[in-house]
Amino acid sequence: MDIHEYQAKELLATQGIRMPRGGLAYSPEQAAYRAAEIGGEAWVVKAQIHSGARGKAGGIILCRSEKEVEEAAEKLLGRKLVTHQTGPSGKLVNRLYIEETVDIEREIYLGFVLDRKFERIMIVASSQGGMEIEEIAEKEPDSLVRCVVDPGVGMLEFQAREIAFGLGLEGKLIGKAVQTILGCYRVFRDYDAGMLEINPLVVARDDIFALDCKMSFDENAIFRRPEISELRDKSQEDPRETFASDRGLSYVGLDGNIGCIINGAGLAMATMDMIKIAGGDPANFLDIGGGASPERVAKSFRAVLQDEKVEVILVNIFAGINRCDWVAEGVVKALQEVGVNVPLVVRLSGTKVEEGKAILAQKAPDVIVADTLKEAAEHAVAEWKKSGKAAA
Ligand code: GDP
Ligand code: MN
Numbered sequence: 001m002d003i004h005e006y007q008a009k010e011l012l013a014t015q016g017i018r019m020p021r022g023g024l025a026y027s028p029e030q031a032a033y034r035a036a037e038i039g040g041e042a043w044v045v046k047a048q049i050h051s052g053a054r055g056k057a058g059g060i061i062l063c064r065s066e067k068e069v070e071e072a073a074e075k076l077l078g079r080k081l082v083t084h085q086t087g088p089s090g091k092l093v094n095r096l097y098i099e100e101t102v103d104i105e106r107e108i109y110l111g112f113v114l115d116r117k118f119e120r121i122m123i124v125a126s127s128q129g130g131m132e133i134e135e136i137a138e139k140e141p142d143s144l145v146r147c148v149v150d151p152g153v154g155m156l157e158f159q160a161r162e163i164a165f166g167l168g169l170e171g172k173l174i175g176k177a178v179q180t181i182l183g184c185y186r187v188f189r190d191y192d193a194g195m196l197e198i199n200p201l202v203v204a205r206d207d208i209f210a211l212d213c214k215m216s217f218d219e220n221a222i223f224r225r226p227e228i229s230e231l232r233d234k235s236q237e238d239p240r241e242t243f244a245s246d247r248g249l250s251y252v253g254l255d256g257n258i259g260c261i262i263n264g265a266g267l268a269m270a271t272m273d274m275i276k277i278a279g280g281d282p283a284n285f286l287d288i289g290g291g292a293s294p295e296r297v298a299k300s301f302r303a304v305l306q307d308e309k310v311e312v313i314l315v316n317i318f319a320g321i322n323r324c325d326w327v328a329e330g331v332v333k334a335l336q337e338v339g340v341n342v343p344l345v346v347r348l349s350g351t352k353v354e355e356g357k358a359i360l361a362q363k364a365p366d367v368i369v370a371d372t373l374k375e376a377a378e379h380a381v382a383e384w385k386k387s388g389k390a391a392a
Helices: 005-013 028-038 066-076 133-139 157-166 172-190 219-224 239-246 265-277 294-305 324-337 353-363 373-386
Strands: 022-025 043-047 060-063 096-100 106-115 120-126 144-148 193-204 207-210 214-217 250-253 258-262 284-287 312-319 344-350 368-370
Touching (some): 022 028, 028 096, 120 172, 172 207, 239 294, 284 294, 294 324, 312 373
Parallel strands (some): 258 312
Antiparallel strands (some): 106 193, 250 284
């Protein structure tokens, strides 16, 4: 789960991390008011969306009067901002963060991630801030400083000092960087974050400031962090994925027309490949998991049908822990309750397959039953082509 820059900065502020003064605005009028409240002669108006690279996309505007702040807000609010991270449909700007400007002397990159290989929190820093980390890794790999934290003892001060030295900081700035790095570490650890990135962290006025901050959290731990789940902004998420995740389904939205309901992530990947080979495009990835009840199967149909692009549904179940008869009951339940108005292809295999097929034959005669994955994908693509929209 991602949060906005201003929310991440509020979390950092609780650990004493320094940052420019700022305030939130939902309207141009409020933006101008915030600028007056902050004071000074120049401000940055920053679009709050769940994406980085806003600067290059026109989402960060430098202003030299309250009138300019108001105009910048007018321009950004209600607009969809397309960055190279948002995909072509972009993300809606419905709030702005107004900040005092800072005269930047140096830009630093500071990132914390949960490294899956080490199973530890890893810190990556670079004296070449401002660029994105991928670009730094490509163009200035020697500038990268890394540090892995032992979870038994936590991050130690000497590690933060090593990072500060590695960044080439001197004098008073070393102590300030150490406080910043340790503060970030505490925020990261205490809230079960998966990623925390300050880019840029800047040197200015003999001090260190977080000018930007991106943060995301481990969704498996959100249940125990109500103060974080409260920060969720569903307007920034794919509505199809929100619908599914609210119901405990593992779903990823894609761009095609064939809706997929499958048990197991590996089988889902294989099915998507098979659809591609048959000449079609999957609309989603949906893994119903093991031991799925008829209710869960019916819920999956609801999630898949949230997507208006779906023209065919393909159910592919290889039942080990699952039971084909339960899945078949789920299909019947979905047909009765959800109103499935697109062709439906079902492939069942494994535990209770004969019972499952008998239920479908008896209660859902319109369902196209396939015996193999290949056949199922071919039927699904053929149905999609029949729907006529494939040619368009
Ligand atoms: P991002 O593009 O989404 O990563 O947004 P950032 O908050 O990082 O802003 C983009 C860039 O704008 C930064 O890398 C800075 O170079 C610049 N910027 C942001 N705030 C200020 C500021 O107060 N003063 C100056 N001089 N530049 C700023
Ligand atoms: Mn940035």
